[in-house]
Amino acid sequence: MADQPPIEMSLAQHGTWRVAHVRGDLDLATAPHLESSFEEPDGHVALDLAKVRFIDSSGLRALVSIREHQARVVLIAPSPVVQRLLSLTGMTDAFPVASSLAALDSME
Amino acid sequence: MTAPGAQVLRLELPSEPAAPAMARRAAADLASHLRSVDRADLMVLLSELIAAAVGERRRPLTVSIWRTAPGFRLEVRSASGVEPPDDLARVLFDRLTPRWSASEESIEVEFEATWPFEGIESEEELFLRAAAGDARAKGELAHRYRGLARAISRRFARSGLRRDDLEQVAQVGLVHALARFDPERGVKFTTFAARTIDGELKRYLRDSSWSLRVPRGLQELGLEANRMAADLTQREGREPSLQELAAALDVDMREVGQALLARRSLDAVSLETPVAGKEGLRLGDSLPSHDERLISAPEWADLSLVLDHLPERERHIIYLRFFEDLSQSEIAARVGVSQMHVSRLLARSIGALRRVIDPELTGGD
Numbered sequence: 001m002a003d004q005p006p007i008e009m010s011l012a013q014h015g016t017w018r019v020a021h022v023r024g025d026l027d028l029a030t031a032p033h034l035e036s037s038f039e040e041p042d043g044h045v046a047l048d049l050a051k052v053r054f055i056d057s058s059g060l061r062a063l064v065s066i067r068e069h070q071a072r073v074v075l076i077a078p079s080p081v082v083q084r085l086l087s088l089t090g091m092t093d094a095f096p097v098a099s100s101l102a103a104l105d106s107m108e
Numbered sequence: 109m110t111a112p113g114a115q116v117l118r119l120e121l122p123s124e125p126a127a128p129a130m131a132r133r134a135a136a137d138l139a140s141h142l143r144s145v146d147r148a149d150l151m152v153l154l155s156e157l158i159a160a161a162v163g164e165r166r167r168p169l170t171v172s173i174w175r176t177a178p179g180f181r182l183e184v185r186s187a188s189g190v191e192p193p194d195d196l197a198r199v200l201f202d203r204l205t206p207r208w209s210a211s212e213e214s215i216e217v218e219f220e221a222t223w224p225f226e227g228i229e230s231e232e233e234l235f236l237r238a239a240a241g242d243a244r245a246k247g248e249l250a251h252r253y254r255g256l257a258r259a260i261s262r263r264f265a266r267s268g269l270r271r272d273d274l275e276q277v278a279q280v281g282l283v284h285a286l287a288r289f290d291p292e293r294g295v296k297f298t299t300f301a302a303r304t305i306d307g308e309l310k311r312y313l314r315d316s317s318w319s320l321r322v323p324r325g326l327q328e329l330g331l332e333a334n335r336m337a338a339d340l341t342q343r344e345g346r347e348p349s350l351q352e353l354a355a356a357l358d359v360d361m362r363e364v365g366q367a368l369l370a371r372r373s374l375d376a377v378s379l380e381t382p383v384a385g386k387e388g389l390r391l392g393d394s395l396p397s398h399d400e401r402l403i404s405a406p407e408w409a410d411l412s413l414v415l416d417h418l419p420e421r422e423r424h425i426i427y428l429r430f431f432e433d434l435s436q437s438e439i440a441a442r443v444g445v446s447q448m449h450v451s452r453l454l455a456r457s458i459g460a461l462r463r464v465i466d467p468e469l470t471g472g473d
Contacts (some may be wrong), residue, residue, distance in 0.1 A: 025132075028128050029126045029129050056151075056153075056156055057155075057159070057194075060196065070375070080144070083231075084145065087298065088204065088255070089199050090298075
């Protein structure tokens with residue numbers, strides 16, 4: 001199998017927010033990539049998870065770890081699989097959610 | 109585990125981080141006929157199993173999947189051993205499977221899927237339809253949240269009631285929750301359903317003859333302890349301490365406490381009814397009235413383990429109240445404080461004990 005990592009990530013700045021647009025699968029192989037994108041602590045981080053096709057507990061652990069090291073973490077439009085995993089693990093309320101990048105502006 | 113059905117996939121994978129993705133790709137065809145939520149759940153399970161068998165310098169792992177009547181059975185095996193699932197993985201296994209098991213070399217789960225519902229996948233829409241009386245939407249939601257009901261029923265595992273009975277009751281609670289849930293109120297369904305299911309289980313617990321399931325040995329010891337306590341009281345002119353009682357019976361202090369408490373629990377059903385021979389006294393009198401939670405048998409049985417947390421005087425008051433069936437006024441006279449004060453101390457002690465037994469209560473909701 002020709003394995004390119006089944007994830008694409010792009011980083012951007014939106015006002016005070018550092019935004020990661022994530023597309024693909026967040027699992028054992030790819031979650032570390034996401035986590036290492038936010039090594040600088042205490043920032044405002046927005047994770048655009050609208051295009052996440054798959055996530056397991058490795059992915060969720062990365063989200064939790066980012067949240068632990070950052071001042072603020074918001075999920076943007078988490079896809080159904082992300083919502084499903086959050087709900088299964090009782091973490092629906094653990095992350096604030098913005099419906100879109102634009103909606104971030106109304107969050108201080 | 110039930111008898112395996114036909115094996116539909118067997119796959120050897122290198123022990124590396126990419127293994128879960130490889131397995132998901134290999135299993136994609138198998139899952140293609142499932143509805144998307146089931147497909148996603150199945151893929152999560154597969155990934156969790158494989159992640160447990162991936163590590164540095166490990167031998168290749170083997171993934172096997174069998175088709176079963178309700179879904180699939182998945183197994184991951186590694187000669188280098190598998191990690192026991194961590195809390196998060198356990199929660200997922202509990203929520204997504206009726207049965208799973210882990211050994212040193214393998215983990216396996218059973219997955220039930222395929223409630224046939226095509227089309228709508230958005231939960232908001234399903235809830236709106238269910239609220240409008242759409243039975244298929246309700247069925248779909250009942251299917252999606254069956255894991256929640258199961259997880260809550262497991263909290264009652266120590267009640268001594270049959271696990272599948274409890275699960276059945278929990279599913280009934282879930283159906284009630286679905287029937288009464290109003291999505292426009294802005295309450296989360298999981299919150300609402302958890303409360304309804306919990307209530308259903310508690311009622312069932314109260315209505316069942318669960319108290320008969322106190323182990324026989326414990327029952328007999330309880331009886332004996334009661335008799336001995338009476339004897340000692342007569343002989344010494346005062347009540348024996350738990351320690352003295354244990355010494356007289358030649359058993360462990362903890363055991364006596366547990367036996368007495370389990371004996372007490374035989375009456376726990378009657379928390380709301382008058383205690384025999386004690387007019388105007390209800391067993392539940394001292395429970396804070398705003399709290400509808402009763403103290404159930406298993407909780408009582410646990411009390412002996414946590415009574416140690418209480419100061420001497422409070423422990424004595426609990427003893428008088430629940431072992432001796434004294435009323436609050438009688439206790440007040442005996443201890444030399446006001447009845448109000450006894451009431452306060454009891455409420456506080458019971459609250460403290462409950463928090464030790466069920467830390468969730470401190471969280472509040």
